[in-house]
Amino acid sequence: MRKPRTRTLLLTLLGTAILGAVLHAAWPFLFYPRQTLSFSFPAQPITAEGTVAKAGIAERDITPPIGMPKFGYSAWARDADGFRTRLKARAFYLSGPGQTPLAIVQLDLGSGSLVLRHRVAELVMERTDVPAHALTLLVTHSHSGPGQYLGSDFYNVFGSNKPGFDPALFEFLSQRIADAVIDAYESRREARFAVGQSDLFGVTRNRSMAAWANNFPDQDQSTADPMQAVNPTMTLLRIDQRQGDHFEPAGALSLYSIHGTAIPPFTRPYHADVWHWISEELERQFAGNHSRFIHGVAQATHADNNPAWQEDLRGDLEAERIGKALGSHAIRLFHSLEPRLSPTLTTAIASRQLDLLDDIEGGRFELCERAIAGASVAGAANGDEVFPVSYLPFLAENWPRRFFTDNCQGVKQWMLSKLQLLLPAERFPHQALFQIVRINQLVLVPLPWEITLESGNRIRQAVAATLPEGPDWQVEISSLANGYFGYAVTPEEYALQYYEGGHTLYGPHTLDFLIQQSVRLSRDLQQQGNIDQIPRQQTFSLLSRQYFPEMLTAPGPRRWVNAPTHYQGNATTGPYWSLELSAEAANRMALDHPLLAIHCHDHVITDDSAELQLLHLRDTEKETGRYEVRWYPGTQPPSRPCRFAVDTGERQPLFSAPVP
Template identity: 45%
Template sequence: MKKPIKIIIWGLSAGLVLALAAGLGVMWPFLTYPQTTVSIDRLAPLQVPAQEQFMAGIGVRDITTPIGIPKMGYSAWARQADGFRTRLKARAFYLKPVAGEPMVVIQADLPASSLLLLRKVSEAVARQTDVAFHNISLHATHTHSGPGQYLSSDFYNIFGSDNPGFDPDVFEFLVSQIADAVIAAFQQQRPAKVAIGTQSIYGVTKNRAMGAYVKNNNVAGKQQNDAAALRAVNPQLTLVRIDGQTDSGEFKPMGAFSTFAIHGTGIPPFTHPYHGDVWAFFERDLEQRIASHYQPPWQPVHGPFEANHADNNPNYRKGMRGDSETRRIGLALSDQAWQIFSSLDSQLTDQVRITTAQRELDLLDPVSDPDKLLCERAIAGTAIVGAAKDDEVFPVSYIPWFQRGWPDSGERDCHREKRWMLSGLQQWALAPSRYPHKLVLHVFQLNELLLVGLPFEITLEAGNRIGKAVTKVAPESVEQVVVSSHSNGFFGYSVTDEEYSAQWYEGGHTLYGPRTTEFLARQSARLVKDMSLQPGLSEMPESWAFSLVSRHFFPQERKPEGQRMQVRVPRFVAGTVDTEPYWQWDYVDVATSDMELHQPLMQIEASADGEHFTPLMSGAFQPVSDEGYDMQIRYLEDLQHGMSRYQLRWYNPQVAIPGQWFRFQVAPRSGLAEITSSAFR
């Protein structure tokens, strides 16, 4: 046999082996993992007597999952969590008008929203609140440093993280904590007022997909430079302020929820700690400003979440992506939000009108798409593997076919320019039901604000087109329309037809084809129009059953039989151009199964003599603790006797203060008393 023929045969054989290996990798969880079925019934809420004034309540719960849970957002480049830099929270905003039904807006520091999570929370709160299923919406910050494994489809539970499978323990934990937040908001309701403000903010975001964006027919300038990328963003920060009546009869700020378009990608791939990303600094800094200025008798709450953000990245400086830049951008957002919040002092009103509508569609049912705009089944494109701009991983992101901007030249099927990942193998290995297909559209009007919640990551121009379609049919009282990504589920991306033709990451991740945005625009406008005719519209099943490939990631129980102890005295690490300074302390504590990261754990104490310590305060009201954004815990290794080794860090510390001593203080765990570090200064 001649050498060229041998080479061809070898190449074909190698290709066949690779294809078989890839197919086995895709199919392995389906062949070997058990199925978990989650059933949900649509229960009627409590019947509560009407009241004569607008009422509101806010509830907060910690949703920081244990060490060892796979993080979602960077797919195969993600890592399992080894602790946290900032805690993850869920915040529930209960709003009850005098006329009409109450509504709850849930904000969660999660990588994606989840229809399964929304429905199970709704079931859990039905018997204890007066909030109906169709009046609850779940919105996410889309941090790429939060847990996965709780979503409604096998596709994202398997491919969204570096480890596959739906985790019933993660899911039940999230359901319990978020439901508790909603119940607390209902129970803590009080007479209230609201005000709504908005402001354009440029400079904190940049368009990461200019090569696709300039394909849009209505984009006049086709420049793709850095200056153009800073202009091609959704700049609108919209804030809903809520004030409550105190026991003395005056009104003080309870908090706010807000929307802004910025990806939760300030923290890069391959990192380990949980992190709320830019949103964590944005959330907590505004809360501290409100507390310090207004001094309410409660802790103010800020719950921001995504607007249409899909191609809008944080504007971190080149080569400096990470904690320091994420902090800078988050605090810049807080500066702008504070200007809005404080400007609303004189605009608060108790005359509040709320209307809602929610419709659930199954995209596997042809009736859901009468205009036949969507492809019959979802398909992921090769551009997903190549990753989004600034998230490239060598060499895969630079290989033709996986590289962004490498469309198929023909129109062989509904997906047109999309190159199918694994070609026909994807279609064979993943049935249409494995992809997300139960779609919820949710709209609500709160006075002059109309919010459209969609379970997609929606690009700037796609959001503009959906917003225009909705505005045409919106009531005259609507002054502002917000299109909110990552609401009530996750379906990947939605780009314009023109952007889809470029097949950048965003187009490759638009699962249902090039006319997805057109479909969403029509359906959203239809729902808004229907809401005007029938406030409180609810079109959804009476029950749900989700069967998902499952796996458990919660840490294995290890009974602590050792003692907490210091390993090293605290040491100071100076900051650099792109890193923050910090104090670091290594110590021994209970195993990861007993750390209970969702409970208060650590704070900094201060002393003038090195012997008598009290909590160090940040301003007049906030202790320096893990409730803020400058303390971190990381798991290092398991030790004998059910103990583990950890490292604590205090970032951006007070330094060089004459006569001032500090120490780490760690709260009790599993029956073991609190522990403190050696004093340092």
Template identity: 35%
Template sequence: MTDLVGSVRQFVAPERVDLTFDRKASAVRSLDKGLVAGVGVVDITPRPGVPKGGYAAMSNFGNGFRTRLRVRSFYIYQEGGEPVVIVQADLHAGSSIIRDKVAERVAEKTNIESNNICMTCTHTHAGPGQLLDSDFYNAFASNKPGLDVQLYEFVVDKIVESVLAAYEDRKPAKLATGKIDVWHATRNRSLIPHLSNPGKVDKTNIYDAINPNLYMIRIDQKNADGVFYPRAAISSFSIHGTSVPVAEKSNNADVWAYISGGLQSKISQHYDAPWSAVHGAFQGTHGDIAPNIKEGQAGFVESRRLGLDIADKAWTLFQSLEGDLCDCVNLGSAIREVDFYNEAVKYPGSIASRPVVGTALTAGAFENETPFLYHAPLFKHGSSSARWLFTQGEHGHKRWVGSYLQLLVLPKKEFPHNRQLQVLTIGDFMMLALPFEVSVEAGRRLVDSVGRVLGAVNGDKKEVFVTSLANGYTGYAVTPEEYARQYYEGGHTIYGPKTTPFLADQFAKLTSDWLIQGDFADLPHHKALTFKVCRYFEKQAPDELLVASALGVPTYHAGEESCWRFSFFERPPKELDFSIPLVRLECRDEKGLWVPLLIDGEEVDDQGYDVGLYATDVVDNSGRVKYQAVWYNPRLATVGTESSIYRFVYSDQINSNEITSAEFLGATD
């Protein structure tokens, strides 16, 4: 009843918050010589109880984590210019209100200008929602509406921490860029719209109609001994973060956990470097691209298989770049905020004057369909959801949800319209960053548009690529031909069939202006925005009388992923920080002492793939919550491990002690 009252209140008289942003000039003049680079990694895993973003109304509240959510920031600076900072976040999307606030805060302590920072994402559908830059998507991208201010501040703080860490980590560096094709890890989930594009042939199948390119920037740093060692890789690849099913309640980075972690492990095992390697991988043109999971087998087994396969390809590319490393690269950046509403007024017909939601959007994407609606008349993708009469309006073939009633129910002011478009150059790469989910063919048209501009200026040849959902969220961008078929992606192209041509023109202008002016930020010096709010991430002061305690003996559970589970009571999630290490496995050594369990030289703990932590609905009389720590795939420990006696160790962060489980024998079935 309380939830119902809260939902009604949120709709009728929502609480609002005002946010302000100031674009500040950087306060530091760099004295670094040559090429320098640095890396900063920070955990952003939220505590249980926060709505997850990505699956709209079908999303769940997070109940813990299976793999960690992280922010990885990369600082690159060449003497005499401006730096480039790429922020890679395990989130559903970038967000301009996060990017702008981070830029404002780091400018006070660094040489980083606002145009230098790009916030990319993995587009995992298993991270927190309530962080986007419009009321519309904060309401409909997850299962609850509103901007969670406490969560927003938490994420901003963490990203600022990671950027400053990258800045402080800077050392003389060498850099190389390259790409490799990755096949069979993805497939096109909307083949019929894709084949509607000129030049596509019917024999094209779902495995060919993809963007196979994995782009990489390799960074080596100079150590105190004068030797350069591998430090990081930054990658872009096109794959939806949907290999884990909608029913999964844990926070996790989906396939991206394995893409990033798999390459990190390969680098660390191959090179005797004085630091840990970092791999930040983010989206490409994934709009119509799904992970190539086996039919009906969405989950962590398939996610791991695909992610590690992609990581293997990334490792091949990483090694191949060793001979191309250089200590002098061209860097550049430009960003422009474009008001789509103003552009529609200034240039009638260039873009729809207001967003509209199509029935195909509400039916859901292929393999993640909305129950009932996906097969309902007027909603089912294709001939049912596309209009074939009266298609001359600014939204063309789109069948509107609720017809013209939508204009009243979904106010124009709540949609995203001030959109940040950005170009960054790093060596031979030029990255086009935009807040849309871009289809494969739409991405090619954006690249071609910018390529023509570059080619007209001294024959400049850059490897141009697109990263989707950078610096915000605005739904999809598909080609006019794809849009006319009104599959999910077209129904979610809220600015109509001219979205991609409009974006292509905007990026051509942005690139042309950058070539003439050099680095710039065409952004307001001050912004004041207001948002509807929600409060799920609020933290409570810890009850000093509550103490964690183990509950019973760990139990073994067979299944697709066999596992051991350890239950214990601990204070409620709102009193805890889930972004720190909490659970690890230990084993007895030959002397009978407890030591960290290692597999392939890496500790088995909640920083990897196979240790999760979850809150349950069970609460004891003192108010403590029952939690489960889970060790998945314990059979991996039988390879090269002499011990078969294990235990869980949980860190009680409030009382600064550790809770251990009873010892248990490794699984043998």
């Protein structure tokens, strides 16, 4: 008699869990208010004046306040409690004589966003000569940055650990990013340019080998190496600016294929992940220049390429090790380009926005009529499994549908089965911006999908085939640019329904569609010149909830609570010095301005580096916050004496007792 009762209890618990999950998912869609965003892009045909090519580069801090939900690990993420490294926007303005000026921005964010791109474009048009269609936002895909700024309800609700579009965060990011572009425009100077590529193996591994190997059924995969099934190519644009009667290195924009997941789920601080150290290594090479050297690094085709962290050591030190290896590679590539520097700048851009819910000129190539999320999305990607969810039937990898596969989504196991159809197609991402950007022999293909290794190879080859003979074309794909549509895998990868295939929202022929649209846009660019096919008037309606603090204040009374103490840390963080800080409450503290420093007798370490960390501990009833400040000294022993310093809003910072 016990077995029926046990079975009944288990079924009741399972039913309750499913009902709870459905109600949790549905709650925002039933009760959250909507925020309407409207954009207007008047026709603005602009060609650059003058007879020389110019470039400008600028940077802005985009670290949000404490307490924001974070994007990338979905429910496994945690609200931010401070920062380990700051988040940045790095803007590159390019202007060739008689050509349309371009602006490319690299962002330490988890994803692009079409509404964010459009808002920044509006702001930039008011103060620069960059037309709306000539702005591109590239991202790092760090999983330790904020969410709630995306252009679809689906990802604003399910992409972070809390749901809703945050209008205040959205405007904060928009203004800071636009300021970076405007500064780059205003700092433009005569410049020289060089583009190059170089391979680096050993820092990434393929996380879904069986799915990748399914692309090559005739090959023996028994000895296939995950460290080789990666995109090892770093692409770098070097820019030198005129300084008086000579030119000096001013900046670089590079792309590499590596997931921003060296920092694992459940960690709280904001973190730029490996990208911080990739940027920093090259920037330190030119610390003494007249103007600050800026290195922006963004994603290429990373979707199944994870950082090659050492087992059980995933965290800060592994992110640093991998990032510095890539940073050193960027240094070598940058210097190798010096003989190729040229005053010639040839640019072109084609932008075409498509609504995937409409009939599409040129054909859909069997793209599904609406998006459906696969059950394997809940199971998470290899390396990020959470017991027991990632190992359950249907949620686990390689659990394709065996029956009833004659619908557009084919072998995909649907999350929550047909209940997912209750979510209107308009709530999923459906407005996609396709672009082709030419900078001399570099052809950049920004796409709002996460592109797997083999998918990127196929897109790259197809676009390269459209280019005329002549230059040594270097074609690179940039994932997650200007928006987010989940993944794009090959049909062969889709057949196994690993995480990447389950997260390919528009079905097994998504890649076919991306190839054809990219090829079509590339051909149109060559035949017609610059293409601006972004609707002049647009409106978005998004479920909203504000997490961004109502009012950030100037620095309040701040004081050090104790003397610095040394801790050994652990295998993922390393040793550090720590002390407590009393300051304004967390919801009053702005993190996008300089805050902390270490003053030694011969140098100063700022919180722009990864050596300083801020962690919120608690707030008191008197609107005062308590924080832990950590200093992770670099490999060289610090010179003595050294003191912690915190900005007070006055001329002089407040110093701590000396570090022993």
